[in-house]
Amino acid sequence: VALKILGISGSSRMGSYNTAFLEYALGILREKGVETSVFDHAAHPLPLFNEDLEREGFPEGAAALKQAIAEADGILFASPEYNASFSPLAKNIIDWASRPHVSGLNNVWANKPVVVISASPGGFGGFRSLVSIRPVFVQLEALILPQQVSLGGAHQAFNEDGTLKDARTAGFLTSALDRLVHVAGRLKD
Numbered sequence: 029v030a031l032k033i034l035g036i037s038g039s040s041r042m043g044s045y046n047t048a049f050l051e052y053a054l055g056i057l058r059e060k061g062v063e064t065s066v067f068d069h070a071a072h073p074l075p076l077f078n079e080d081l082e083r084e085g086f087p088e089g090a091a092a093l094k095q096a097i098a099e100a101d102g103i104l105f106a107s108p109e110y111n112a113s114f115s116p117l118a119k120n121i122i123d124w125a126s127r128p129h130v131s132g133l134n135n136v137w138a139n140k141p142v143v144v145i146s147a148s149p150g151g152f153g154g155f156r157s158l159v160s161i162r163p164v165f166v167q168l169e170a171l172i173l174p175q176q177v178s179l180g181g182a183h184q185a186f187n188e189d190g191t192l193k194d195a196r197t198a199g200f201l202t203s204a205l206d207r208l209v210h211v212a213g214r215l216k217d
């Protein structure tokens with residue numbers, strides 16, 4: 029059975045650089061025979077987390093999110109950097125998926141291999157998004173891998189054929205994805 033990697037973007041913006049970088053990375057995984065999918069924000073909207081809402085019953089979007097994470101062997105998570113941290117959409121996704129649910133799925137991040145990536149038009153590529161999101165995944169007992177990739181100058185980072193201009197970043201991405209496949213594959217066996 030093929031390894032399943034779920035892509036999650038912390039931006040729902042049309043033309044999001046993070047989503048584009050995520051899609052690019054998932055394309056590389058597919059070339060390695062990995063089965064990939066992307067969590068669809070439009071199909072499964074997530075309200076801003078509130079414990080009252082949670083008590084009233086889990087929103088469909090949150091239940092779908094938890095199911096998708098639970099079914100994946102690993103997660104590739106892309107988040108923009110907003111004001112020196114990761115995006116509120118990313119936090120909302122992480123928080124909803126950390127909560128207990130009637131399906132019996134509790135914190136679905138636990139023991140889940142995760143690689144984080146970011147993209148920004150700025151020179152540092154959203155690096156502080158990665159630095160700030162990492163302890164959150166640690167708290168949730170996700171198996172967050174040491175490898176991470178930030179893509180700077182994201183508005184002009186790709187060649188016309190869709191490949192990355194910067195060979196160094198492309199190399200970091202390949203190593204990070206190889207680690208994700210390796211760890212997720214070992215845990216699946």
Ligand SMILES: Cc1cc2nc3c(=O)[nH]c(=O)nc-3n(C[C@H](O)[C@H](O)[C@H](O)COP(=O)(O)O)c2cc1C
Pocket residue numbers: 039040041043044045046047108109110111112113147148149150153154
């Ligand atoms: C509220 C806000 C704060 C931002 N702060 C930062 C920042 O601290 N560092 C940075 O590199 N870019 C920052 N940006 C610019 C984002 O990197 C840029 O809008 C990027 O395109 C967002 O990601 P997306 O293309 O995936 O939607 C900020 C954008 C917004 C809307």
